[in-house]
Amino acid sequence: MSAQTSVLFDAPGPKARRNILISNAIALAVVLVVVILVLMQLDRQDQLAPDKWVNALNGNAWANYYLPGLQFTLQSSGIAVVTALVFGLVFGFLRLAPFAIIRGISGVIVEFFRAVPVLVMMFFLYFFFSRVVAPTGLIASADAAYYGVIVGLTVYNGAVIAELVRSGVKSLPKGQREAAAAVGMTGNQSLRLVEVPQALTAMLPSLLSQFVVILKDSALGYLIGFYELLQYSRQLGSGYSNILQTLVVAALIFIVINFILTWLATKLAGTLSSRTGGDTAPATSTTMVSTIEVAK
């Protein structure tokens, strides 16, 4: 990356160095002005009062709000990662099936789940679990939002992973499949034993960045009343009327976790690139909340 960007301009001479210095000074001044304006507005509304920040950061806040919230966020995302992976593998296989009708039907299902916004899915699933499933006694009605979040995240991200599996297999060099055929494997064996394992290795970084997507989308559970990090932070903030401070802390927790995951994904891509014939770069497009890549 840096090799590519640095060639956009020459090594600076004396004049360019002076211009860069001036630009740096201007940029710094602008940032300072913005920070001062924000601080002034915060102060005007009495948001810099120490007790507001103390109450957003003390032991009570962490023990009773952030950590329980984070636990539910991580728990629901963690389960959703596993179920989405299973869903994605099953549908990825089906989309590579030798029968056109199976490919077609699974293709429609995958495209549907990728096109529907996760929030729409979650609203529906929440009502489905609370009004249809809960009365049968299968789940407690208090858990409707929890299951709504998990299933909503599963079907959307599962559909994305199914596409990753399919495109991962498609991007393998043709020789892999030919070699499998040459040693007498059937199409199914070749897929199961040669192509998908390699595609999965190549996918690992993308899977990690998909975990970032799932973590971020789990915050949508806030809108169906799921008690996760955002919900707990809002509750804490309403209690001490320091909602700005608690939301900032919640955002920082998300940023730190996701930053580490993204960094790991990039590291992993580097180490894995020798293990497969395919491309291991994490799909950058999958690091946003919801993406759809159209089948070529």
Add this chain to the structure above:
Amino acid sequence: MNGFLELFADYDIFGAFWMNIRLTLLAAVGSFVLGTVLAIFRISPVGSLRGIGTAYVNTIRNTPLTIIMVLGVLAVWGQLKIEFFQDFDLNFFTYAVIALSLYHASFVCEAIRSGVNTVPLGQAEAARAIGLSFLPAARLVVLPQALRGAVTPLGNTLIALTKNTTVAAAASVAEASGLMKSMIEFNPDLMIYIFLTIAIGFCIIVIPMGILTTWLSDKLAVAR
């Protein structure tokens, strides 16, 4: 199925989708402008600008959109008392557009940056050889090619933006997902039909955008 057609008379379904489309259009313009500026920052020779661009992208990209939306409404409006319009609905609509623009600008920036990577080294060198400095070289040579190379990720960002306009429900904007919620609340026996109506509505908007993206990226690809 009884009473399903009456729903179309009772609820303004098309109006709600129109709200999603308006959010999409305005936030698309906002995020494209901000994202392009950030992309220029991130490839510029000025260290502090690169730092600002990187910091913005890494922060915003890793924050859930829901938190940005809720921060806007509950903290910036609720606590800092920043009001754009007297009109309640218009004010929250503006907040939703700003939140969507700020969030997706980071993805636009990364999309353009990946487009810059598709521009061969020789192009930038040739631009310098004829005496163009950084900004003219970026504006006249690198960015036009980069944008054409970035059509696919930009299209994907636009699609994600379209679907993410539903998060404006957190700012109580009257859009399709919020409408679906109240429709199901009052007609629980029709929930599956209501869900399918809204879901298919999104498919109708989103899937052609994907096809258009693929078509455009083939058509606009720079022959090399």
